[in-house]
Amino acid sequence: MSKQQIVQWIEENQASFDQLADQIWAHPETAYEERFASEAQIAVLQQAGFRIASQVGGIPTAFIAEYGSGSPIIGFIGEYDALPGLSQQVNTVPEPVVHNGPGHGCGHNLLGTAGVEAAIAAADRLLEEGLTGTIRYYGCPAEEVLSGKTFMAREGVFHDLDAALTWHPGSSNLAVSAGTSALTSVEFYFQGRTAHAGAAPHLGRSALDAVELMNVGANYLREHVPDGSRIHYTITNGGVAPNIVPDQASVWYFLRGANREQVDSLLERLLNIARGAALMTETSVTWDIKAGAYDFKPNETLNDLLVAQWEEAGAIDFTVEERKWAKQLTDTLDPTALRQAKHQTERLGLGEEGPLPTGFARWKPIGVTLGGSTDLGDVSWITPVGTITTTCAPVGIQVHTWQATAAFGSSIGRKGMQYAAKLLALAAYELFTTGEETLKRAKEEFRQTTRDSVYIPAIPTEAQPPILKTQPVEVTR
Ligand SMILES: [Zn+2]
Known part of the structure; x- marks a missing residue:
């Protein structure tokens, strides 16, 4: 019953979170400049009764919102920075809102908002059912320059977490068990x-x-x-x-x-x-x-937990118009790259539904490290991290492109975000109630995957977040 109440809560409240994601999309801010996004999220979390710690790690746009008390402590990891030069309207032809302006080509407008939504939905259940436990939402700036979370980690703010849950906008519902560089x-x-x-x-x-x-x-x-x-x-x-x-x-x-x-x-x-x-x-x-940044260590136990929630969350319901728009957007892609993306989706068993798959897949490549990097890697060396992607853009659309900015500002992106919020909140609820065994297994897996090394921040001890530098680095003559 309670899990259905989470789904119901999210469906009843989704309009205000759609609006929050849209506002952040319309005010794109690059790394360490995310004042609008962080303030907007803080306001919503404060309204919901969360305690706020601001300026975490000396960064004006980093914050932690906390609700409840005692253990377990479950953290949702959010991001909200945009990318330079990727300004784009919600359109299937390249048409920037501001020439050369920033844009949400990685969908962090959705990423952070789903975390806020899931945190508040889970807090509602803690309150209603008188459950013990602490919910945290980490407002993490500057993922795109791979350092926001590393400065936060150096402050030790992730160290007492029992587990962290997050997601990333993608072009299918997928749990990937591969590391990043x-x-x-x-x-x-x-x-x-x-x-x-x-x-x-x-x-x-x-x-x-x-x-x-x-x-x-x-x-x-x-x-x-x-x-x-x-x-x-x-x-x-x-x-x-x-x-x-x-x-x-x-x-x-x-x-x-x-x-x-x-x-x-x-x-x-x-x-x-x-x-x-x-x-x-x-x-x-x-x-x-x-x-x-550290390499990312996936936690299969938590990934499985997130995927299992699809049974309660149902499936995303994309309309005929959205599917048509998605097709128009992918018509702008290089045909070979699009064909390859489609083949990959087929191999995952998600090829039936065209550009907007709604099924769920697991991808478990053995011993593969993906070429990209993320500062989430540091968090994954401190606590078990579960992460998934959901369908927020058509198959073939790569993040960091104008097409991605368009998709992440569209109703397709918002639907994928609502789906992610449900999965995250449901998974957290399980950890607060019947998930003791799961948490134990997640921690044991974490101990195994990180046993060869001790986490020491890779940024030099004297390094400061770039926001604190009043002058660029001086070179003496
Ligand atoms: Zn991203």
């Missing part, structure tokens, strides 16, 4: 000497030459790194004009690998390459480690 984000600043590039080039020492030589070195490094490593960079400063020897240049690297150890070792080797490039060009180099 560990990552280090590091920017290098070379300092040389300026000179007239035509009249007196011999007097110049080019910082740009150093950047280019460093990149050559890094590209040769690729052959001698463990399989699955990834090295990518962008030149963030290449000088100002061809006739001025650049005295300052910078390059920003992401290093990824199967685990923290591999990435730490990659970083040591890249630092040597940077030093070598400086030596060759008679320049100097400094660097700034911007983020360090």
Whole structure:
């Protein structure tokens, strides 16, 4: 009965959460700037009787909302940052709301809102049934730069959790038992000497030459790194004009690998390459480690718990119009990429329903680490984390594209979000009531998967969230 009451609560209250998700979609804010989103969510949670801890880890847009007391302590992990340059209307042709403006191309407007909704729905049950337990909603900023949760984790705010539940907008209802890559984000600043590039080039020492030589070195490094490593960079400063020897240049690297150890070792080797490039060009180099995230460790027990809730949650009911719109949106994709996405969906047993599948699948690739990274990885080294995706966009739509921004602002995205809120709230309710055994198994699995290493934050102890920097990193002359 009680589980049905959760579903009913969500259905009765869904309009206000749809509105919250839409408002955040319409006010896209990039990493560490999410004032509108965090304040809007805090207001809703406060109204529902949650206690708020704000500015967690010294970040103005990070907060924790808590309800109830005692154990177990179950946390919902939310995000709300947008991506630069992905502004897009809810339309099947590329048409930004603001030219080059930010947009919710990763659907974090939905991600956070479903967490808020699930937390409040579960709190309603705790109150009604006089249950013991603590519900937390973690408002986590800056996932897109992979560091919000790492600064929060350094404060120890996840350490007393019994379990964490979360989700991500996707193009099918899916629980994936694969890890993601560990990552280090590091920017290098070379300092040389300026000179007239035509009249007196011999007097110049080019910082740009150093950047280019460093990149050559890094590209040769690729052959001698463990399989699955990834090295990518962008030149963030290449000088100002061809006739001025650049005295300052910078390059920003992401290093990824199967685990923290591999990435730490990659970083040591890249630092040597940077030093070598400086030596060759008679320049100097400094660097700034911007983020360090752990690989994500899935928890199959909690994933299974989330998936099992579909029996109570029912299925998403997409309309004929929504399916038509979804088809129009996927018509804009590269046909080969779309075909591959469809084949993958078929292999998962979800291919029957066209662009908006409503069934549920488990994907358990053995020993696979996905190429992407997330700061949720750090949380998964501290407490068991269960996560799923739900259908918020048509099959074939990749996150971080204009098509994704369109889908995550549409009724398709909102329906997927409501479904996720139900699954999250139902799973938490089970942990508060009959889930003692499940929780035990989840913790035992967590102990097994993390037994080889101890969690130590990968960000340097002196690193501060970028919001606290009043000036960009200074390079001394
Ligand atoms: Zn995302």
